[in-house]
Amino acid sequence: MTQEKPSSSFELLDAQIQRWIWGEGWTELRDAQERAIPAILSEKQDVIIAAATAAGKTEAAFFPILTTMLRGEAGHGLTVYISPLKALINDQFGRLTGLCETLEIPVVPWHGDVPSSVKSRFSKNAEGVLLITPESLEAILCNKGSKVPQLFAKLRYFVVDELHAFIGSERGKQLQSLLQRIDIAVGRKVPRIGLSATLGDMRMAANFLRPSGGEAVEIIESASEGGELRLLIKGYIEPSSLNGAAGDEAPPPSPSEASIVQQLFKTLRGSNNLVFPNSRAKVESYTYALRKLCEREQVQNEFWPHHGSLSREIREETENALKARDRSTTAICTNTLELGIDIGAVKSIAQIGPPPSVASLRQRLGRSGRRKGEPAILRGYAVESEINARSHLMTQLRENLFEMTAMVSLLLENWFEPPRTNGMHLSTLVQQILSLISQYGGVSAGRAYMELCSNGPFNNVSKSDFIELLRHLGDQNLIQQDSSGVLLHGEKGEILANHYTFYAAFSTEEEFRVISGSQTLGSVPISTALSVGDFILFAARTWRVDAIEEDIKTIYVVHHVTGMAPSFNTPGGRVHDEVRQRMQKLYASEETVGYLDETARALLNQGRQTYCRLDLHSRTIVSSGGSTVLLFTWLGDGANEVIGAMLRRYGLTPAPCGPAVELHGTVENIEALPRYLIELAREESPSVESILSHTFNLAQEKWDWALPESLLKKSFASLRLDIDSGYSWIRRHAEKILNRHRY
Incomplete structure (x- = not known):
């Protein structure tokens, strides 16, 4: 390794890892790696490594972790890597296997798609690096409760990837509980390493990683300078009255959508890009329109869909197309490509409509400008309706444009929403009570309160609230108490806790599988009536419904030339006070916004005029x-x-x-x-x-x-x-x- 500057951290790594780094042609360690290596090698503290996408967070964690494992006197020990996505586990498996094979440290993925034989072999000798989701970790604690102390006896580290994606969510509270329960099972605090995008308040993230101990977490925020950012928001005006499509034909894109499609086709072809239209239905309609345009222009298709309802095979097809070096690919996607799945470098990000949050926009933008010397590029598309006599006041205020512009201006100031960490998440507490009973075969109310609440992640739940909850669960036959005071599953609780859907702390929409011939295309939530002979748009192609089997929630389709977008339920983001107050500042200001095109500037002026006319100051x-x-x-x-x-x-x-x-x-x-x-x-x-x-x-x-x-x-x-x-x-x-x- 020929270093451009001296590295004391490099010398701390095991010689085999040093040779691997040399073999990869690295000339220096990145900032986050330099600072994380000595902190993690101490094996005495929790660490958060916060940096932009592709800043080397995985290596920053695993170079020192693997060094520690190689120095173990009684074997390598165990590191548990926890990810919010199976796709990210598969991605990291490929990424770590090359390095770990040379070190003779096994890497084991564990999720629903992994064969039971692989899991069984690992359970007999729990060493190496285990890649797992919270749901699979929950299943282990529920089903192997008596063996948990033995299974995790050699545990040396937890690594939580995409930490920011867990904070404030049901899964996040579940994860905190699982980590706490394993610490109790092995009788010690296992060091926790969090990998995250930079958040608005990293101390909050530290308190999430180690509840009641966040002040001791070492936070390593990458000092790497951001590169050049090129930014443009284009405005579009939607006519107030549109004629719908007749018969079975798919409704044509609205004039503004058609214009955006033309613009995307013109500017994105020939490079790799990500387009975020904020909903699965819009992913389908934009991808379909762009593919049709490729057909009309007789050019090779470069546009691919990616969202959570598509089958794994179709999502991986898009991911592989993005990583391929011999062709150009643009993915039209939801937040499924917002997290750290390896898709290589992309040239630009397109955001259609306001993003869910400033933090989300920042995460998306981190995908662009990753190659040295290349700028990050963000294109925003703001659509506003034409104003007429019946227009709502928010239409006259051009709310969409102002919300998007406010979010971008806050992004440029490096502000983003602080994580919301004060949620009680009593729903998840119910699940964890039932899970704790499964793990121990029964548990006293006092022990449950101590593990989950007083010494656990639900520490904002009082004893009186906990007792009220237990009584109510008993009334519903979810739990019962035997003569010795031990809590057990009630009849209803036992049925629920023994079903595979129990392991997820969050609810999923009831969806229908979509099958064409022998291929499963994915699944779709149906919120409107659907009949045989109807047409749907899915996986960027159109299909005719041939049969519906409601008892097994399956739709059978054949490819067809027409279609209409399925109805997806897509909740929007929760807008923060700071965004709305920035919107008001933009309304009250007379300053020009340099990154708006001519139409967007006109819309901005219209909104400001309405604001002044109504004296909203x-x-x-x-x-x-x-x-x-x-x-x-x-x-x-x-x-x-x-x-x-x-x-x-x-x-x-x-x-x-x-x-x-x-x-x-x-x-x-x-x-x-x-x-x-x-x-x-x-x-x-x-x-x-x-x-x-x-x-x-x-x-x-x-x-x-x-x-x-x-x-x-x-x-x-x-x-x-x-x-x-x-x-x-x-x-x-x-x-x-x-x-x-x-x-």
């Missing part, structure tokens, strides 16, 4: 008709939901409306809105019970159905509501609204 309540008003808060979704929920008690019906809360009611209670806000402001800080007293449909997570109503409300509020921000806004603005109740 100082005005909060704006009429949208006799019985409807918009309450402009310029807050995020969590705070707006609080304000809307509190106003329900007055007979108003709230609806989310971007930076505002749209309120529907009678003329009388709409006119009384200023008085209602004054009354709310004079109350003590509201309780969760009072905020959600008139709100229904709170069950959002897999096991929420098993919660008593009081705990369901607490869990929902902790995950979705920003009570402090919402109530503070009411108190700040109530008197001003009363004094200025102009409509």
